[in-house]
Amino acid sequence: MTINARVAEPVVQVVSELSPMQFTYKPRYYWLIVRGLLNSGKLDVENSRRIISSSYTISPEVHQRYGELFNVPPALLDSVPFNYVTRSAATWIVRTLGDLGVNFSSLRHVKTAQKFIKPSVPITPWKSQHYWVGMDDIVPMGKNRVVVIFKGAIQDDLGETCTTYEDYFMVGGIKAASMKMLRTHAHLGKSRVSDLASLTRKLPMENYQEAIDFAIPARMGRDYAKLSGDLNIVHIHNAVARLSGHPKAFIQGFCTANYIVKHLSLSVGPITTIETLFARPVYVNEPVRLLCNEKYFSLVSSNSKVLSFGSWS
Template identity: 25%
Template sequence: MSDVKTRTLDGPPGAASLYPRAVAGSYALPFLRKVPVVGPGKVKGLPDLAFALQDVALDAGHVADYARVCGFTLRDALPPTYLHILAFPLQMRLMTDGAFPFGVLGLVHVENRIDVLRPVTTGEKVSFRVHAEDLRDHPRGKQFDMVSIATVGDERVWEGRSTYLRRGGGTDPNHPGDAAKKDDKKSAPPVAESIWKIPGDIGRRYGAVSGDRNPIHLHNLSAKAFGMPRAIAHGMWLKARALAQLEAELPPTLSVEVRFKLPVLLPATVGFSSQAAEGGRAFAVHDAKKGLPHLDGHFAARAG
């Protein structure tokens, strides 16, 4: 990380500028890779670049809006997923930078890990730094991680790692991951301990509070324009909603990771299940009618 150049911004990048850049970049990059100088199928490495924001004041009203849309109880300590939405504009700024090798709208968020190193409260000011790392081959394309680090003063208090897949050009399009999805479809889902009826406007509601206004989440027409049959729920809303369901059991410091599986087409009725596992709790969300998997995850208290 010593060679990474950090750009400190004066304020969070706005969605009004980020998503037009994302759309333009997603369409321009495939064209540019056909140019002989660039070469077909050639992918640059991840940029040696990070974006940072200093001393972000936490807005109690915004935290309350987030808690409400995700199902958390409003407490002194932030929900474990909340700082992700403050780091997300920096992720978008990096992924829409001209040096970034992939178009944003071609990326699939496949995994997410969050580590709460200590509880953070709304009276504190939080600084963020975001960078990309570990570009690696995947049988269906390329994977990389977007790493977000939150600090209060000199103390690291929270970390997030989002793993993205860029499909295309992989070595094995029929790799076991696809077979696993087929097996998931055949296997019986876990017994639901609760049923959620997810409204059709949850993408717009979560997008308004999180700033993640990707068109695939907002309206059926915009989702269809980007290849979805209809609007889908945000993966990070689904993760937050699952943790809100387990809120009474969450330790103050924890590690929680999830894998995103089949998208939740809105509106939807899904089943939630959980069980004790590996010093914490495993949980899953599946389609209530067909049993198809949407998410599985696990949380555990951090040692020390």
């Protein structure tokens, strides 16, 4: 495993896989969220340096439920490399961000990238998989924002890497002293994040060859939360989303990425690499259109606003 070799070797913690059905999962997850909402924005870099390592399996029932949730026929399910967000990974990323000291009220998932080392097929049900994930870098951006980068990988039962992935979170409200520390840090802040400087896009950006129309169900944020363990309540409750300045609930970033992966896989062809940037919320109970060609894609709203975009091969 490789996590920012420029920094002292982080602590490796082996954790047990958690299920959303476990009694302790929700209290633990929401306690971490509340703690994050109380953070001041003063960063504690050393306290958040860890790599999480775990093993898990996907049951045939969960495998099937992903297909049902994203409306994939059973005969085609093995053609779609869904991002099966494991419960312990979701919880420990939330914990790491909380330990870092960022305030979750200004936290935003802005990018995810995956590379499929093995053929583009999903996890085999009941077959043991190993994964690790850790915070790789913290990059200052502007006056009081940072980009926190996580990297990880999924390995099969033989220890061979199947998938590598990177996730980028943008956070505002960082204290001036912490921004100064990052700008003068000997090792952190070295990753390139220039593509995240502006996530606003207008169409057309590329010559798209195909348009795929579909709708986001009204309960998609809630149903995906139950399946994946990504329980952020702005994706579940309209009232909470409105308190956060949104007209209604919107789906999770990984849920958006799974929609894109599904349609590209089934309509265009197998995926080797994919990089997805999240420009705007994808609201529930709304129609969307995926525009794509052999290299680029954009997910747009009914009024042609770009919600997500990226590249793939």
